[in-house]
Every structure is written in C-alpha cells, then in structure tokens.
Amino acid sequence: MLQYKLQNFRTGDETMTDNRPIGVFDSGIGGLSTLKTMATILPNESFIFLGDSKNAPYGDKEKDQILQFSRNNVEFLLNKGVKAIVIACNTATSAAKTELMAEYNVPIIGIEPALKPAVEAGNQDILVLGTALTMKLTKFQAQYHRFEDQTQIDLKPLPGLVDIIETGVVSGPAIKDFLADNLSEFNANQIDGVVLGCTHYPFVRNSIQEFFPNANFYDGFLGVTKMLKHKLNEGNLNTDNQEKGQISFYSTEDTPEEIDRYQKLFNQYQVSDADLPTTGTLE
Missing domain, CATH: 3.40.50.1860 (Rossmann fold)
Incomplete structure (x- = not known):
C-alpha cells in the first residue's frame, strides 16, 4: 500500500493566506458540474480539474481499481502544487476517500449523495x-x-x-x-x-x-463547497487574490479535443439556484 505523504510546502514565515490552486478530480466530465458550482461560490480561488476519462466510468469498476485510479489522480494534482483536493465523484468518495485521507497530508474533501x-x-x-x-x-x-x-x-x-x-x-x-x-x-x-x-x-x-x-x-454541490470552505478556513488556506481565479483543465485522455470538450461543458453548465448560498455566505 502506498504510504507516501506529501508535507505542506510552507516553510519559514507562516501566512494567513494561500494562493495555490485547489485540485478537483472525477472519473470524467461529471465533476465539471461540481467545479462550476465551487468556482461560482468561490470566484477568487483557482482550480485545477483532472478528468479521468480514460478510465470512465468508475461505477462499473471494483473498489480496489477505483482506489488506485484515485491515488493516481491525487498524485497528479499534488505534482501541480494544489493546496486541497476535492473528489468530485460520489463513487470515488465512497471507494477511496478514507484511504486517501490516511495516505496524504493535504485536505481531501469528497462529495456524497445528498x-x-x-x-x-x-x-x-x-x-x-x-x-x-x-x-x-x-x-x-x-x-x-x-x-x-x-x-x-x-x-x-x-x-x-x-x-x-x-x-x-x-x-x-x-x-x-x-x-x-x-x-x-x-x-x-x-x-x-x-x-x-x-x-x-x-x-x-x-x-x-x-x-x-x-x-x-x-446534488450535494453546496454541501461539498461548504466543507471545502471550512477546510480552507481551518488551515489558513484561503486565497487573498482579489481577481477572478484561474481554472485549468486536464484529462487522462490528454488530447486537445478532450480539453476543449471539458472547457465547453464547463461553460455550458448552469449552476442551480438551489446550489447557491441563500445568505450570500457559506458561514
């Protein structure tokens, strides 16, 4: 079993903010809906999205397979320098979140059926x-x-x-x-x-x-965004960026056409009013 743990990159003076991006992964394009909601509610944060379209769908795979796919996704995102990871896949959360939290020293949040x-x-x-x-x-x-x-x-x-x-x-x-x-x-x-x-x-x-x-x-999107915000607050990981954050897309298919498809679907997805905070705040 993988025992590697990534330590936080911070050394020396600690700050109360962190402008590194947030990593998000799913078995394919589904997590773009979660990503769009989080980016709408937390517009100043930057995100890196990884879709494992090469292995989609996860729902017909064995638990051990999904755990290994999820480890690969986490490793990819950590190598991109993310400060937290959101599992934007209900199946991967159920199959892998507990193990991933034990193996990696980074906040890991997973979406679950609401x-x-x-x-x-x-x-x-x-x-x-x-x-x-x-x-x-x-x-x-x-x-x-x-x-x-x-x-x-x-x-x-x-x-x-x-x-x-x-x-x-x-x-x-x-x-x-x-x-x-x-x-x-x-x-x-x-x-x-x-x-x-x-x-x-x-x-x-x-x-x-x-x-x-x-x-x-x-759909659970507001709930997972609230949990993400809680983890950012808890770890002093909120960005101090005053501009709109950047969003980057990656796919295990790794073709320009696939990335273009992700971008288009992300832009097309309409966030439901039910997924937005009624008070304008997540607190």
Whole structure:
C-alpha cells in the first residue's frame, strides 16, 4: 500500500493566506458540474480539474481499481502544487476517500449523495439515483440505514447513463429514451425528492425533472463547497487574490479535443439556484 505523504510546502514565515490552486478530480466530465458550482461560490480561488476519462466510468469498476485510479489522480494534482483536493465523484468518495485521507497530508474533501438534506427537508418519498457501486458500499449504506425508518427511500442505479453523458450527449432522444426505460416505474406524483447521487447526472437534470416535475432536487454541490470552505478556513488556506481565479483543465485522455470538450461543458453548465448560498455566505 502506498504510504507516501506529501508535507505542506510552507516553510519559514507562516501566512494567513494561500494562493495555490485547489485540485478537483472525477472519473470524467461529471465533476465539471461540481467545479462550476465551487468556482461560482468561490470566484477568487483557482482550480485545477483532472478528468479521468480514460478510465470512465468508475461505477462499473471494483473498489480496489477505483482506489488506485484515485491515488493516481491525487498524485497528479499534488505534482501541480494544489493546496486541497476535492473528489468530485460520489463513487470515488465512497471507494477511496478514507484511504486517501490516511495516505496524504493535504485536505481531501469528497462529495456524497445528498440524502441527508433531502430527508431533513421533510420529503416523504425520496428517489436516489446513482451508480450501483456507490449504493452498495459501506459509506452510502450507513447513510441509507440511518434514514430508512424516517421516510420512504427508493434506490435506483442507472448503469449506462454515465457512458452516454461521457460522449457529450446531455439532451435529446438518447437521454429521454434511456430515462423513460429506467424511471417510468416510479410514480411521478408520489416522488417529492430526487437525489442526484452521481456528478454526471446534473448535466441531465432538466430531462430528469420532466419525469418528476413536482420533486425537489438535491446534488450535494453546496454541501461539498461548504466543507471545502471550512477546510480552507481551518488551515489558513484561503486565497487573498482579489481577481477572478484561474481554472485549468486536464484529462487522462490528454488530447486537445478532450480539453476543449471539458472547457465547453464547463461553460455550458448552469449552476442551480438551489446550489447557491441563500445568505450570500457559506458561514
């Protein structure tokens, strides 16, 4: 097992700010939705995004494979000089976050299916959409069993949806046909909360909303941004940059076309009002 630990780069005089970028990784393009939300809420911070499109999707891989992919992603980002790392992939958080936190001396934050806020909001019939691996691993199962007696919770893996989104298709007949085949079994009038438990799924949020027009939607982006901000405050890692931060994109496919695709999808993604702080602050 990898035992290497990266020490913080600071030596000598300690400062109360840190202008290094924040690293973000996902199995592919899904984490761009998380990144766009964080960059919107924390506009002065700089970010480096790594999409592991070469190994996407993670949801059909074994836990040990995902852990090794995640280690590779962390090593790449640390070599870019990041000050914190966000796992913008629910599956990778479930499969690898605990081990990564033990192996690396850098703040590591991971997104998780937003079941807790969906339950606390008082929804009576919650549908959780995600990968089969996320739902079967211990981290999510603990969440599920914590709340299963409080409300009706339906779990629905959507194998194949990530593959479609990874091709850049986020609307149109292919998406609608896939969703119709997988979601028609649920009563649209009964479901009042939908948890998007994979960071790819918000790219097709509008299409999913057509099946559940009266439901509240939860994706976890605001929660992971709050946790990131907490870690930055705790470690005196906030930037003092007064200009808009820089965002860099990398992919394990490592082609100009892939990077261009990331940039376009990032620009196209619309952050939901529900993912923005209602008070204008994360505190």
